[in-house]
Structures are given as C-alpha cells and as structure tokens.
Amino acid sequence: MLTGDLRSKIDAVWNAFWAGGIANPLEVIEQITYLLFMRGLDEAHTLEERKATRLGKPVERRIFPEGKDGIGKNGGVAYEDMRWSRLKNQDPATMFATVSEHIFPFLRTMADADTAHATHMKGARFTIPTPTLLAKVVDLLADIPMEDRDTKGDLYEYMLGKIATAGQNGQFRTPRHIIALMVEMMAPTPKDVICDPACGTCGFLVAAGEYLRVNHPKMFQVKESRDHFHEEMFHGFDFDGTMLRIGSMNMTLHGVDNPDIRYKDSLAQEHAGDEDRYSLVLANPPFAGSLDYETTAKDLLAIVKTKKTELLFMALFLKLLKPGGRAAVIVPDGVLFGSSKAHKEIRRMLVEDHKLDGIVKLPSGVFRPYAGVSTAIVLFTKTNSGGTDQVWFYDCEADGFSLDDKRNALLPREKIERQAHRRRACQKQSS
Numbered sequence: 263m264l265t266g267d268l269r270s271k272i273d274a275v276w277n278a279f280w281a282g283g284i285a286n287p288l289e290v291i292e293q294i295t296y297l298l299f300m301r302g303l304d305e306a307h308t309l310e311e312r313k314a315t316r317l318g319k320p321v322e323r324r325i326f327p328e329g330k331d332g333i334g335k336n337g338g339v340a341y342e343d344m345r346w347s348r349l350k351n352q353d354p355a356t357m358f359a360t361v362s363e364h365i366f367p368f369l370r371t372m373a374d375a376d377t378a379h380a381t382h383m384k385g386a387r388f389t390i391p392t393p394t395l396l397a398k399v400v401d402l403l404a405d406i407p408m409e410d411r412d413t414k415g416d417l418y419e420y421m422l423g424k425i426a427t428a429g430q431n432g433q434f435r436t437p438r439h440i441i442a443l444m445v446e447m448m449a450p451t452p453k454d455v456i457c458d459p460a461c462g463t464c465g466f467l468v469a470a471g472e473y474l475r476v477n478h479p480k481m482f483q484v485k486e487s488r489d490h491f492h493e494e495m496f497h498g499f500d501f502d503g504t505m506l507r508i509g510s511m512n513m514t515l516h517g518v519d520n521p522d523i524r525y526k527d528s529l530a531q532e533h534a535g536d537e538d539r540y541s542l543v544l545a546n547p548p549f550a551g552s553l554d555y556e557t558t559a560k561d562l563l564a565i566v567k568t569k570k571t572e573l574l575f576m577a578l579f580l581k582l583l584k585p586g587g588r589a590a591v592i593v594p595d596g597v598l599f600g601s602s603k604a605h606k607e608i609r610r611m612l613v614e615d616h617k618l619d620g621i622v623k624l625p626s627g628v629f630r631p632y633a634g635v636s637t638a639i640v641l642f643t644k645t646n647s648g649g650t651d652q653v654w655f656y657d658c659e660a661d662g663f664s665l666d667d668k669r670n671a672l673l674p675r676e677k678i679e680r681q682a683h684r685r686r687a688c689q690k691q692s693s
Contacts, residue, residue, distance in 0.1 A: 268406065272420055275402045282395035287424055292504055293390055294421065295511045297403055299383070300365060302514065304346035305408075325372075331364055339364045350404045357400065358393035382507045382523070418515050422463050422508075436465055436546040436592070439661065440628060444590040444639055445469045447622075450542055452481040454495065457540040457582055459528040460547035460575070461498030464509035468516045470544060471496065475517075492519040497540065499526035529574050532559050538584045546592040547575040566611075568604035572597055576608050580616070583644040592624075595636040613650045617643040620654035627665025 279290045307325040314321045331338040369383045458466045481487040510523040549572035565577035612618045622639040664670045
C-alpha cells in the first residue's frame with residue numbers, strides 16, 4: 263500500500279511533466295516507463311556483478327556491454343556511463359545528450375535480451391523536450407524507493423490510475439477493484455495458462471499474478487512451477503505499441519520475468535497456434551466498434567457472422583480456450599439482451615454448447631468518465647458439450663465509488679486498500 267509520502271513524490275513527477283509541456287497522460291506514463299526501465303536495467307546489472315564477485319567468476323549476463331557504443335565523436339559514450347547510477351549524477355545538458363543520443367538507440371536495439379519489454383522498446387521515442395525537465399524527473403524518480411516489488415507495482419498502478427481518456431479504439435482502463443473481483447471469482451491456479459487478448463496495460467494479468475503470489479506462495483519454491491509462472495503462464499495481445507510497452511513494463515515491475523506480451527490484432531489476424539491453448543481468459547475488450555467482414559479473421563466469422571466487436575470477441579474467447587478452460591469477461595448489455603441473429607447465436611452457444619456459469623450485472627457508472635454504457639461480467643466454461651444447468655446471476659448496484667464522472671471513493675482510502683494490504687501481510691508471513 264502506497265504511503266501519502268510516496269503518492270506526493272509520484273504526483274510531483276507527474277506535475278513536472280505537465281509543467282514541462284507534456285499533457286497527454288499516456289505519453290507521460292510512457293516516458294516514465296522508459297526511465298524506470300533504465301533504472302531497472304542498472305539494478306539488474308548490479309545484481310549480476312555482485313553475483314559474479316561472490317562466486318569469483320566473470321559476469322554471466324552482461325546487460326551493459328564493455329566499451330563504447332560507437333555513436334558520435336571519440337568512439338561514442340561508454341556503456342558504463344549509460345547506467346542509471348552514473349546518469350543521475352550527470353549535469354542536465356550531459357544527461358540529456360546521453361539519454362537522447364545514446365541510451366535510446368541502445369534500448370531500441372537490445373531486443374536480443376529476449377524479454378517482452380526489450381522487444382517493445384524497438385519503437386521507443388524520447389519526447390522529453392528539455393534538459394531541465396529530464397534532470398528534474400530523474401531526481402524525483404531517484405528519490406522513490408523501488409527495492410520492494412509490491413511498492414513498484416503499486417507505484418505503477420497509481421500512475422495508470424491517472425489515465426483519464428479512452429483510447430482511440432474504445433479501450434480504457436478497467437478499475438482495479440473490478441479486476442480483483444473477476445480474478446478472485448476465477449481463482450487462478452499454479453497450472454493455469456492465462457490470456458488477455460485485449461491486454462492494454464496488463465491489469466488482468468498483473469492481478470492474476472498477485473493472486474497466485476498470495477494464495478499459492480509455495481509454487482515459487484519449486485523450479486518447474488516457478489519457471490512456468492515467469493515464462494509460460496501469462497499471455498497478452500494488443501495492437502497499440504504504447505500499450506504494449508506500458509503493459510510489459512507493468513508485468514516486469516510486478517515481478518514476472520518474461521511474459522508473452524505481443525503485438526496482435528486479435529480480431530483481424532488468424533489464430534493458428536493460439537486456438538485451444540489457454541485454460542483461463544480474463545478480459546475487458548473494446549466493444550464500441552464495428553468491423554468489415556473483409557478485415558475480420560475468417561476463423562472468428564466461422565463461429566459467428568457479425569460485424570460487432572463485442573460478439574467477435576466472444577467468439578475469440580471460445581476459440582482461444584482449451585476444453586475445460588474458463589473465462590471471466592466484461593461485455594456490454596447488448597450481448598445479454600440484443601435481438602439480432604448473431605446476438606442470439608452467441609447466447610445459444612454459451613448456454614447449449616458450453617457451460618454458462620454466472621453473470622454479474624455491473625452499475626452503469628463503473629467505467630465513467632470514459633463511458634456510461636451498461637456492462638456485465640460473464641463467467642463461462644468451454645465444454646463443447648453443454649452443461650449449463652443453473653446460472654448464478656448477481657445484480658451489483660454499487661461498487662464503493664460514486665457513479666458519476668468524478669468516481670469519488672465512498673469510503674476512506676485506507677478501508678478500500680485494507681483487504682489488499684492484509685493479503686500481502688499474510689503472504690509475507692507464509693513465505
């Protein structure tokens with residue numbers, strides 16, 4: 263749980279960007295992401311150096327190569343001078359030149375580090391306009407403690423909460439408490455393979471990882487399950503490069519080493535290799551659009567012929583899940599009550615061909631200020647053989663926040679966060 267002091271420090275970073283002329287919240291988070299990634303690379307390299315010193319061996323995984331980068335005069339800048347611990351002590355002009363002319367080219371070409379975040383850094387752009395702003399932001403970030411994984415994750419979630427505009431394609435941030443509700447209802451297990459085909463900032467994947475850390479701490483004591491967690495469990499698709507960078511950084515800061523976060527237009531591209539692959543789908547896909555048949559994946563149209571994105575995503579979930587796989591997904595009310603042939607066919611498939619487990623009707627103001635559309639959480643299991651008997655239906659009339667555009671908390675922040683704080687305390691006691 264973030265303290266008031268930490269929130270103040272993060273707000274100071276945010277305000278520095280706004281005062282410096284960067285007002286787009288996504289751009290602010292993206293630039294902070296790059297700086298935090300630079301700091302994280304230095305910390306990882308320092309750990310490798312300490313390990314090598316302790317064992318009396320050469321550094322096994324060298325993130326920053328020896329020598330210079332070869333860009334500019336005199337052979338370029340030494341890679342050692344690109345490390346955060348050196349960078350933060352440079353004067354503003356030198357720091358700005360180092361970051362813009364040397365560090366960003368390095369970040370864009372380090373994809374061979376074989377991590378999702380390094381891959382997405384290939385499209386990184388440095389947009390901080392002045393040396394003064396860069397130096398101020400680096401000083402502020404250097405003052406924020408990042409050693410604890412929970413603090414790093416909460417810090418990033420707090421920043422993501424400042425995104426107050428919907429994306430161009432109808433995507434927007436799902437409130438953290440709604441994500442937590444869906445994850446706890448599905449109760450992920452150490453053997454699950456989890457997918458969000460419209461992952462955005464990876465909120466669902468992060469929450470699933472946190473749930474497993476709290477409820478299955480022993481899985482990290484076994485190499486096989488620990489490797490599964492870091493390399494095979496989490497999969498996220500998006501076609502927005504900014505979201506991919508932010509999402510992969512979010513996963514990294516929450517302690518997932520190498521998640522599968524990749525570029526994919528889930529409704530337009532075929533799904534060879536991903537069909538029948540996942541045991542759990544968690545998603546809040548964009549559902550305000552309509553596609554042309556020519557630009558829609560043919561394997562989805564084979565399930566349901568429609569142009570509506572919300573129905574195509576339902577077809578996608580069924581495509582991705584393996585038999586026995588479960589899903590908790592947010593849909594607009596039209597999926598439940600629409601009268602078109604395609605709407606009825608999707609509902610028929612969920613009820614007759616698979617197992618519809620439950621529906622949670624959400625208050626219409628949950629996604630304000632982005633949208634006032636009425637939504638529901640649909641929970642189902644892919645069976646290919648029916649199985650729907652009784653369907654659990656819950657009408658949620660309030661979620662602890664005001665249902666207007668302000669979305670003010672109706673309880674003190676301490677009470678809202680107390681449950682998460684207790685879980686973490688239990689986790690630390692059991693580990």
